[in-house]
Amino acid sequence: MTRSLPLITLVALLAGCATQAPGPNGTRHVGDWKNQQTTLDELDTWKLAGKVGLRAPDTHQSANLDWTQQASHYRLLLTGPFGAGRTVLDGQPGQVTLTNGDGEFSAPTPEALMQERLGWSLPVSSLDHWIKARPAPGSESHIERDDLGFPATLSQAGWVITYKRWTLVDGLWLPGRITMTQGDIRAVLVVTNWQPGASP
Secondary structure (H helix, E strand, O other): OOOHHHHHHHHHHOOOOOOOOOOOOOOOOOOOHHHHHHHHHOOEEEEEEEEEEEEEOOEEEEEEEEEEEEOOEEEEEEEEOOOEEEEEEEEOOEEEEEEOOOOOEEEEOOOHHHHHHHHHOOHHHHHHHHHOOOOOOOOEEEEEEEEOOOEEEEEEEEEEEEEEEEEEEEEEEEEEEEEEOOEEEEEEEEEEEEEEEEOO
């Protein structure tokens, strides 16, 4: 397996999932975040498009991303300047598969797939929560909020997730830019198109 595939795998896994400037299609107000908590709790299906960037030891990469989520099943399509064409990450509890021009590779979890190919991993299984600016269940977390009550930073599992832009879609405020850092690893996801509730 070539060196480029692990790098592609890593960025694809960052899909994936944003102090605080108003979104382009609305102005946030005090109470907006609190009032949408029930809707966020129930949101488990979406499509989004955006760009991902990764800075890690010995690499600095970026690509376009299309992410489809339906309950616990996700499909990430990565395209961009890596020279690998099309890379698809398809996952659900207990099974993750990466497919591209070099073949198909599987592991029980995205973290295991990264550990196998890279020797280290990211908490990819938390991203479907972090993309909604919510802590993932199962570990302690700390949230710092801005003056309007929206999350500004979320700290969990040794990671600091920063939310720097918000967008209003179907009456729901969702992150538009997320930065995740731990040590010398920094990952950025910029969402250009949110479709909450969209079916695959």
